[in-house]
Amino acid sequence: MKKGTVTKKDDRIILTNFPNFSAQDILECGQVFRYSKNSDGSYTVYSLDKRADVFENGETVEIATCDVDYFYRYFDLDRDYSVIISELSQFPVMQQATTYGKGIRILNQDLYETVISFIVSANNNIKRIQGIIERMCVSLGDKTEKGHYAFPTLAQLQEASIEQLREFGLGYRAEYIYKTAKMLKDFSFEALQDMSPNEARKRLCTLYGVGAKVADCILLFGLHREDVFPCDTWIKKVYHEYFESGHKDNRISDFFVETFGANSGYAQQYLFYFQRKYRQND
């Protein structure tokens, strides 16, 4: 396959004939909660106080942003996803899943925003998660020059009361966010980088509201750890529908990591997106 070109300008990134890039697949596959689809078909995605607008026209994709370097890394543009897809396709279901979600890329999201966002995600559905996080931004975050609201800084989050957090619709997760915001004052994100998956997971699980699954999401979406496999209710359905049964729920993640190895994180996202494809209203 011919490899496309990436051109960085001052205020935009231009992809030409660039394989495995679809704004819809990337943003609607469940890894990120702050984005919108615009009336002209373009997408806007937000990260911390930044935003990028993605316009797709045939062979050309234009990513308009005032922070080109940030979103170059954010969209994981250095990685060749055709290799990953090729390796995963030997597994029967993966052939279909990677065909369906061939434009997926695992984003390099901000670690702090990922921690808070996925605490919100626990036992929740995507539509509600998006609404809660949006209300958090509007109520606690700064309004930017572009007119949108930034994700609240840690300092801003720490100032919010439990009652205020509960008004966003967090339910019992309000206490998780409240306590973890305080705990993050003395938490080293840098230390996670050099840890094994199990060490890093254990460290993340010291945060209130973070368990095994949320920790794996943080490792995958915030630290781009490829050797983890977040197991939620959708993945359990995938497991029982397409794979061998016999593992207890809390071992399904281990089974998939043994199966997919270094490509586990990617495999998870293809399968999650594939499993949910007829359920876009969640």
Added chain:
DNA sequence: TCCCAGGCAAGGC
């Protein structure tokens, strides 16, 4: 009315 959603913490054993 019950079930479900990108589960987790706490308590019992």
Added chain:
DNA sequence: GCCTTGCATGGG
């Protein structure tokens, strides 16, 4: 260590 239970909220 492994199980069970309660949990806020809104949509189907």
